[in-house]
């Protein structure tokens with residue numbers, strides 16, 4: 001049974017985060033470029049590839065139905081945008097390619113990674129993929145180019161896969177298991193994305209998912225709590241069911257317990273094999289990132305920037321020698337920067353108090369007094385001394401709620417951007433029946 005105090009803590013935090021999101025994530029001031037880079041500063045390059053062969057009902061990311069010509073042209077523009085960013089003077093050592101499904105055109109992807117290596121001193125590439133792309137060709141072309149491969153499995157349960165509309169396209173649980181197992185050792189880090197807290201999921205179903213995940217042999221997994229924006233919430237209600245957070249904490253405990261046999265938490269929702277694995281979240285490793293590609297988001301010099309969502313506006317900008325960035329938000333105040341740092345470091349499970357004080361000139365207990373006091377009273381901190389703040393199991397769950405709401409806030413913004421797309425592009429968000437099936 002759920003503890004009443006825990007449910008109240010989750011509900012309070014969710015409500016506060018929803019309010020804060022509206023203030024900080026919004027970016028609606030028109031812009032036509034990025035600020036100049038700070039000399040000596042390290043950034044991460046994010047590249048967005050918004051095409052998928054099926055559009056999953058629960059997914060609020062920026063993605064369109066795949067079409068060969070459209071996707072080939074897109075990759076070309078992405079490389080052109082990369083050259084523009086290089087001319088601006090930005091330097092990157094790390095690159096994250098997300099989607100959508102970046103492996104949808106393998107040769108185009110390889111050319112894009114190779115160009116990034118030519119332009120920048122890239123030492124580490126992370127890339128997302130879908131289970132139907134896992135196989136010898138992907139390994140042959142990407143094992144020398146990608147260090148962290150991440151694949152979306154979501155669940156090994158056939159009933160849930162069917163509800164997600166993934167069973168037909170990506171295969172039944174058994175096929176997913178075999179495909180993942182076949183590539184488990186091919187990359188320095190192989191991550192499997194899972195989702196928990198489906199409305200019809202039972203504790204037994206979740207337990208079985210974790211047991212199977214462990215048996216695949218991968219060295220990292222990310223268990224996202226099911227999230228919804230207002231729009232995805234509506235399509236979820238027809239397919240997967242209505243989200244309730246009542247079971248979320250109990251499910252989180254189940255998966256943490258089962259994973260603890262051979263994995264250790266490396267963030268509130270990522271778990272790495274003991275003695276190996278790297279975290280795949282770019283916001284954990286770097287505090288500033290620059291996004292290229294339609295709908296990509298950047299965080300630079302204390303502001304959130306957004307690229308145009310529309311594919312035609314994207315190509316129009318790049319064809320005319322402009323970056324696709326089109327909006328930015330208000331500059332984060334010092335207080336907001338401290339809150340951002342507080343949340344992201346705790347998400348990575350450890351806050352370095354001395355580094356925080358060096359950067360902001362204030363002790364974290366003073367700078368973040370209400371948040372710190374609330375989390376302390378809720379029993380979130382395990383270690384709280386001069387050097388470090390670390391989290392208890394409950395603290396990790398509360399931080400997961402904070403992150404869940406930060407991502408849900410971004411999905412809400414994407415809903416707004418999608419609604420503003422031209423009619424012919426909105427059609428590319430709809431029709432699964434006509435999806436090009438070219439696995």
Ligand SMILES: C[S@@+](CC[C@H](N)C(=O)[O-])C[C@H]1O[C@@H](n2cnc3c(N)ncnc32)[C@H](O)[C@@H]1O
Pocket residue numbers: 052058059060061098099100101128129130131151152153154193194195224225226227228232
């Ligand atoms: C952008 S997707 C890319 C992965 C790849 N396209 C696939 O689905 O196989 C990254 C991950 O986000 C997670 N995700 C997407 N929508 C979600 C939602 N509504 N709630 C929780 N996790 C979600 C899924 O685990 C997914 O694998």
Ligand code: SF4
Pocket residue numbers: 051052053054055056059060061063099100101130152
């Ligand atoms: S979950 Fe992955 S495959 Fe499904 S729509 Fe989202 S990005 Fe595409």
